[in-house]
Amino acid sequence: MSAEKGPVIFIDDDEDLLRAATQMLKLASFSPSVFGSAEAALARIDENFDGPVVSDIRMPGMNxxxxxxxVKAIDADIPVxxxxxxxxxELAVAAIKDGAYDFISKPYATDRLLATLHRASEKRHLVLENRRLRDAVARSVGDIPLIGEAPAMSQLRETLRQIADTDVDVxxxxxxxxxxxxxxxxxxxWSKRRARPFVALNCGALPESVIESELFGHEVGAFTGAQRRRIGRIEHSNGGTLFLDEIESMPPAxxxxxxxxxxxxxxxPLGTNQTRSIDLRVVSATKADLGDPAARGDFREDLYFRLNVVTLRIPPxxxxxxxxxxLFGHFLERASKRFGRPAPDMSAAVRDRLTSHDWPGNVRELVHFADRVALGLEGVGTPMAPGRKDEAVSNLPLSEKVSLYEATVIRDALQECGGDVRRTIEVLGxxxxTFYDKLKRHGIDSADYRKNRECSKPS
Ligand SMILES: Nc1ncnc2c1ncn2[C@@H]1O[C@H](COP(=O)(O)OP(=O)(O)OP(=O)(O)O)[C@@H](O)[C@H]1O
Ligand SMILES: [Mg+2]
Incomplete structure (x- = not known):
């Protein structure tokens, strides 16, 4: 006797065939559930179903x-x-292109069907096993903290817990x-979608023509140059969360x-009339106050109302x-670990900076400041003044000192230019x-500095 191979759903409107299939599947150690109609079978399929679905194409009612x-809309990883x-x-071949697992022509050879079912079953068990593992990891890593004890932050965490596991768009x-x-x-x-994809799209970073096919996907030949079919981000996020960043930059069309x-x-998708159902939660982010008609610009009011079922505002x-x-203590410790050096004591200059600075770059600016303090390069805009002796840095070999100095100058220039690469290049001359090579070498991401600020030459 071979080992239990798990469930199979088998659908055909021909009763004799169903009886024969039941027998064959049981003999091969599967646990079949057979149905005379697609509707009846669907009622039994959810994202935890641990096996393949076999269905005749031609049936009265739902084919x-x-x-x-x-089934794909319930869980695209269930093999059909x-x-x-x-x-x-021809229809079946099109379905395969669309993600169906396999097709078999009638009258089918039992061996061929069983071989396909073995593979499909194993694949399905693996998918579910992986999901369980990822789930366990997500739980054991724990809730990554949204650090902050200010009333607004405690309130925000509370709200997040309340709504995370609902499907409301935020x-x-x-x-x-x-x-x-x-x-x-x-x-x-924190949602039940955690084992499914989190797909992010920055609406401000892509030209209009690209965003459309990025979001919706396209078929071959949908437009000049569309040589391959492309699944859009929306479809990729099926079952999970779609994160639309800088939503205020989305073109009106x-x-x-x-x-x-x-x-x-x-x-x-572009180039087809076929609609596909999707199950997703949309989280969008904006720097603009879209509730204010003056600030909203050409952002559609109806879309705004649709997106903000719940609005969460994070205070600066x-x-x-x-x-x-x-926050600073946390980032300093993390940076010190990363750079492999003891966390330095906080100097008066650092404390001054923390209390007097306005932090227009908010928490991200604080993260970078902590990085610099951990490296002994405290003070934005005053990277290692020539001749200054700095304890942590003075022990480094010359090449490393030079490299640190260079990274600091680049970071400061990016900060000054609000992440505008063209202007930063001008400022640095x-x-x-060379600029891009240096970013890469120092692990600097210009996007981290992008914001709407005036650029001035550092004095
Ligand atoms: N409350 C917090 N606790 C811990 N880390 C935080 C917190 N807020 C922000 N950070 C950190 O600050 C940095 C910036 O955060 P994030 O990328 O989420 O900002 P953002 O609002 O999306 O900015 P942008 O609009 O520029 O994209 C990240 O490194 C993030 O981990
Ligand atoms: Mg962001």
């Missing part, structure tokens, strides 16, 4: 292809095997660096399309100054390629 679409009659092969509002992505990430991790998706929970750091020391 096999429609069933496949429905289609049984085709005369003349259905709009996160806050200045640059206040932690919007941290919040979006927590909404995902796409706002209309996005609104439709949010209302119908269906998408139509200057409005919760009591959190600065806690280096060739473009």
């Amino acid at each position: 096999g292809l429609q069933l496949f679409e429905r 095997i289609l049984i085709t009659g005369h003349g259905d092969v 709009l996160v509002e806050g200045e640059t660096g206040t932690g919007k992505e941290v919040v979006a990430d927590l909404l995902h991790r 796409l706002q209309v399309k996005l609104l439709r998706v949010l209302e119908t929970r269906q998408i139509t 750091l200057r409005e919760r100054r009591e959190d600065i020391p806690i 280096v060739p473009r390629k």
Whole structure:
């Protein structure tokens, strides 16, 4: 006797065939559940179903292809095997392109069907096993903290816990660096969607033509240059969370399309009329106050109302100054560990900076400041003044000192220019390629500095 191979759902409107299939599957150590209609089978399928689904294509009522679409919407990783009659092969091939696991022509050889079922079953067991593992890891890593004891932050954490596990769409509002992505990430991790994808799209970083196919996907030939089919981010996030960053930058034409998706929970990839159902939660983030008509600009009011079922506002750091020391302490310790050196005592200069600075770059600016303090390079805009003796740095070999100095100058320039690369290059007076090489070498991400600030030459 071979080992138990797990459940299989088998659907056919022919009763004799169902009886034969039941027998065959039992003999091969599967646990079959057979159904005379797709509708009846669907009622038994959810994202925890641990096996493949086999269905005839031609049936009265819902046919096999429609069933496949429905199963895919429940969980795209459930293998669906289609049984085709005369003349259905083309349809079946299209379904395979669309993600069906396999198709088998009638009358089928038992061996062929069983071999496919073995593979499909194993694959399904693996997928579910992986999900369970990822879940366990997510739980054991614990809830990554959204640090802060200010009343607004405690309140925010409380709200996050309350709504994370619901499916409401959420709009996160806050200045640059206040932690919007941290919040979006927590909404995902604290939800039952945590084992499914968290897909982020920065609406401000892509040209209009690209965003559309990034979001919705396209078929071959949908536009000039579309040589391969592409699954859009929305579809990728099926079952999970779609994070739309800088939503205020979404072009008006796409706002209309996005609104439709949010209302119908269906998408139509470019170059096709076929709609596909999707199950997703949308978290969007914005730096603008979209509730204010003056600040909203050409952002559609109806989309705003649709996105902000719940709005979470993260206050800027200057409005919760009591959190600065806690955050700084945390980042300093983390940076010291990363750089492999003991956390330095806080100097008077550092304390001054913490209490007097306005932190326009908010928590992100504080993270970078802590990095510099950990390296002994305290003070924004005063990177290692020439001739100054700094304990931590003076022990380093010359090449490392030079490298640290260079990284600091680049970071400061990026900070000054609000992450505007073109202007930073001008300020630094280096060739473009050299600049990018240096960013890479020092592990600097210019996006970390992007914000709407005036650029001035550092004095
Ligand atoms: N409350 C917090 N606790 C711990 N870390 C935080 C907190 N808020 C922000 N951070 C850290 O600060 C940095 C910036 O946060 P994040 O990327 O979420 O900001 P953002 O609001 O998305 O900024 P932007 O609008 O510029 O994209 C990250 O390194 C993040 O981990
Ligand atoms: Mg962000």
